[in-house]
Amino acid sequence: EVQLVESGGGLVQRGESLRLSCAASGFTFSNYWMTWVRQRPGKGLEWVANTNRDGSAKYYVDFVKGRFTISRDNAKNSLYLQMDDLRVDDTAVYYCARAGGTDFWGRGTLVTVSS
Amino acid sequence: DIQMTQSPSAMSASVGDRVTITCRASQAIDTLLVWVQQKPGKVPRCLIYGASDLQIGVPPRFSGRGYGTEFTLTISSLQPEDSATYYCLQHKDGGTFGQGTKVEV
Numbered sequence: 001e002v003q004l005v006e007s008g009g010g011l012v013q014r015g016e017s018l019r020l021s022c023a024a025s026g027f028t029f030s031n032y033w034m035t036w037v038r039q040r041p042g043k044g045l046e047w048v049a050n051t052n053r054d055g056s057a058k059y060y061v062d063f064v065k066g067r068f069t070i071s072r073d074n075a076k077n078s079l080y081l082q083m084d085d086l087r088v089d090d091t092a093v094y095y096c097a098r099a100g101g102t103d104f105w106g107r108g109t110l111v112t113v114s115s
Numbered sequence: 116d117i118q119m120t121q122s123p124s125a126m127s128a129s130v131g132d133r134v135t136i137t138c139r140a141s142q143a144i145d146t147l148l149v150w151v152q153q154k155p156g157k158v159p160r161c162l163i164y165g166a167s168d169l170q171i172g173v174p175p176r177f178s179g180r181g182y183g184t185e186f187t188l189t190i191s192s193l194q195p196e197d198s199a200t201y202y203c204l205q206h207k208d209g210g211t212f213g214q215g216t217k218v219e220v
Binding site for chain 1: 170
């Protein structure tokens with residue numbers, strides 16, 4: 001069974017950093033692109049970033065470029081999102097999803113940025 | 116950047132109705148389009164990938180069509196459990212979601 005479990009969310013102050021993790025199981029992690037998606041309170045889904053199978057290619061939405069870094073460790077079946085210089089409007093549930101096409105989703109982790 | 120324009124933004128329909136949601140891409144994306152369903156308070160789930168392929172476990176009343184810039188999601192016979200918000204997602208160039216369509220049954 002495919003499972004994606006996010007962790008690392010929490011309450012931080014504006015300008016601080018957080019590192020999200022996504023533990024994958026039930027499939028060959030290294031065979032898939034991986035994606036981060038977020039959902040701000042009461043809003044729609046926002047694509048954040050994705051990375052290719054070996055982590056050599058990374059793509060970001062404009063509003064996180066230079067602040068967020070996606071990475072992966074295929075030996076640990078894990079995906080990461082390093083979030084620096086957090087802003088109040090980065091407050092959201094962050095989801096990890098398998099593949100560029102997000103065919104399976106984790107349950108998400110809540111990031112709250114206070115002013 | 117590729118923009119996705121989804122319509123309508125909301126709709127109300129009855130059980131058994133045929134419902135169609137449309138997504139237009141600002142440039143051609145081949146069939147690199149996914150439809151995602153999100154029920155209130157729930158995790159999103161993929162319904163359709165590759166513009167027209169049904170994800171495992173998704174009822175066959177859901178179908179997707181399109182290529183290039185025009186795509187549709189159709190629910191052939193709407194059921195009460197289909198009340199949800201539906202999003203399209205292009206993954207040709209990074210990723211972009213449509214604005215979502217809230218379907219009320």
